[in-house]
Amino acid sequence: MSQVASFPQRQTLMIQGTTSDAGKSILVCAFGRWLARQGKAVAPFKPQNMALNSAVTACGGEIGRAQALQAQACGIDASVHMNPVLLKPTADTGAQVIIQGQVHSQLNARQYHDYKTTAMAAVLDSYQQLQQSYDWIVVEGAGSPAEINLRDRDIANMGFAEAADCPVIIVADIDRGGVFAHLIGTLACLSASEQARVIGFVINRFRGDLSLLQPGLDWLEQQTGKPVLAVLPYLHGLYLDAEDAIAHDQIVDPQAQRLKVVAPALPHISNHTDLDALRCHPQVDLQLIGPGQTPPPADWVILPGSKNSRADLHWLQQQGWPHYLHRHLRYGGKVLGICGGLQMLGSYIDDPHGMEGEAGSSQALGLMPYRTCMAAVKQLRQQQGRLTLQHQSVAASGYEIHQGDFVSPPSLTAVLHDHNGDAGGWLSDDQQILATYWHGLLDSAETLTAMLNWAGLKDAAAVSFHEQREQQLERLADTLEQQLDQTQLAKQLQSWRLPNTTKNKSISNKS
Numbered sequence: 001m002s003q004v005a006s007f008p009q010r011q012t013l014m015i016q017g018t019t020s021d022a023g024k025s026i027l028v029c030a031f032g033r034w035l036a037r038q039g040k041a042v043a044p045f046k047p048q049n050m051a052l053n054s055a056v057t058a059c060g061g062e063i064g065r066a067q068a069l070q071a072q073a074c075g076i077d078a079s080v081h082m083n084p085v086l087l088k089p090t091a092d093t094g095a096q097v098i099i100q101g102q103v104h105s106q107l108n109a110r111q112y113h114d115y116k117t118t119a120m121a122a123v124l125d126s127y128q129q130l131q132q133s134y135d136w137i138v139v140e141g142a143g144s145p146a147e148i149n150l151r152d153r154d155i156a157n158m159g160f161a162e163a164a165d166c167p168v169i170i171v172a173d174i175d176r177g178g179v180f181a182h183l184i185g186t187l188a189c190l191s192a193s194e195q196a197r198v199i200g201f202v203i204n205r206f207r208g209d210l211s212l213l214q215p216g217l218d219w220l221e222q223q224t225g226k227p228v229l230a231v232l233p234y235l236h237g238l239y240l241d242a243e244d245a246i247a248h249d250q251i252v253d254p255q256a257q258r259l260k261v262v263a264p265a266l267p268h269i270s271n272h273t274d275l276d277a278l279r280c281h282p283q284v285d286l287q288l289i290g291p292g293q294t295p296p297p298a299d300w301v302i303l304p305g306s307k308n309s310r311a312d313l314h315w316l317q318q319q320g321w322p323h324y325l326h327r328h329l330r331y332g333g334k335v336l337g338i339c340g341g342l343q344m345l346g347s348y349i350d351d352p353h354g355m356e357g358e359a360g361s362s363q364a365l366g367l368m369p370y371r372t373c374m375a376a377v378k379q380l381r382q383q384q385g386r387l388t389l390q391h392q393s394v395a396a397s398g399y400e401i402h403q404g405d406f407v408s409p410p411s412l413t414a415v416l417h418d419h420n421g422d423a424g425g426w427l428s429d430d431q432q433i434l435a436t437y438w439h440g441l442l443d444s445a446e447t448l449t450a451m452l453n454w455a456g457l458k459d460a461a462a463v464s465f466h467e468q469r470e471q472q473l474e475r476l477a478d479t480l481e482q483q484l485d486q487t488q489l490a491k492q493l494q495s496w497r498l499p500n501t502t503k504n505k506s507i508s509n510k511s
Contacts, residue, residue, distance in 0.1 A: 016141035023204035044070030061101020081126035303341025398438030
């Protein structure tokens with residue numbers, strides 16, 4: 001549906017979903033890149049994010065990984081104001097609360113519920129700061145606005161939309177099934193004023209003949225009075241940074257792969273986006289091993305990041321990973337430990353202040369000669385430097401997010417340095433184990449190739465995950481431009497206003 005439409009010069013538009021993983025993050029990326037290509041000054045915004053995949057901004061603040069990707073889609077640098085509230089779960093009922101990029105506290109669910117009023121002040125402050133620099137702001141909701149138990153003091157969905165007085169598009173994933181029930185049901189759970197904010201729907205991940213869907217689209221518009229603004233197709237092979245959940249369905253077919261890479265799917269795994277470059281490499285078979293699964297023989301084992309290193313270390317020990325790792329190394333395999341994985345490779349992990357759970361100390365895997373101690377201050381920084389492996393030196397980049405630290409013993413060889421000469425990665429004496437605090441190390445083609453060569457793939461193709469990500473963002477924007485009813489969207493945005501709620505009836509079940 002390629003049209004020329006006239007859009008407002010300044011606009012805030014919020015994307016909410018019927019469920020988690022309905023396509024909110026991807027749709028914000030698509031809108032951001034599409035608007036940026038039209039010359040709009042556009043920024044992403046997510047009031048509250050709960051995720052263990054995070055990124056570090058240039059100023060040393062921490063935000064959700066999805067918002068960093070959305071900033072890239074918009075062609076701008078990431079800012080802490082794009083995700084003013086980030087919750088990083090450390091247990092089923094507790095999370096580290098990060099406000100405007102910095103750790104605020106550790107709160108359980110009840111404590112955070114009481115804190116939401118204060119958190120909303122930070123949300124609105126960040127939103128107003130973005131408004132000063134950008135004409136368009138595309139906002140991502142969290143979960144679903146239909147979660148009635150979370151409506152009180154809501155800052156993530158309609159609570160923000162009402163405070164910012166902005167229109168809302170609701171997206172639903174038809175591939176899950178029940179898309180019309182999801183949309184009708186979500187709308188029915190909203191108040192009259194919230195329903196009036198909804199200017200239309202987007203149906204995501206459609207496969208098949210659109211003409212067969214049309215009767216349902218007509219029925220939906222008749223029932224709700226809301227237009228379907230776009231039906232986006234299922235994009236095979238689309239891979240972008242996951243906000244939180246591990247996308248098992250995106251693993252490349254192992255039949256065409258050569259290097260066998262294994263990683264444990266830790267209960268508190270964080271920044272598993274470190275594995276994305278491997279997942280997308282045509283010469284790599286990456287397997288994530290969950291609870292109760294026996295890890296297969298591999299060339300390379302990667303211990304990823306963790307938000308609760310001691311708890312995940314205990315899980316590894318229960319699952320038999322120490323025996324597997326010793327056998328893997330005995331037969332010449334390579335191991336990479338990233339952040340929490342680095343900590344688990346040492347002799348002990350000490351947490352005297354209970355920064356990640358109950359205070360105490362845990363005996364670690366004992367494969368590297370250092371001891372980690374959790375500190376009260378979290379290290380947050382972007383990094384640039386060089387990696388030297390097998391007499392080859394390549395440019396390297398990444399970012400650090402960790403509270404643990406250690407003193408490097410003289411016996412360890414530093415192979416990764418920042419531009420100041422400070423070490424950020426160490427190699428064991430037998431050159432089989434590499435440990436680093438740098439996330440994102442594998443995203444660049446040069447570094448990935450060097451690491452694959454070290455792991456045993458001597459003819460590794462140069463594959464840049466940065467470039468792949470750009471190609472996918474362009475693909476998203478192209479798809480949105482083709483499928484979006486731009487004339488209808490422009491009409492809805494130009495005429496949108498919040499009507500008198502006494503004149504609007506709630507959506508009810510109609511036959």
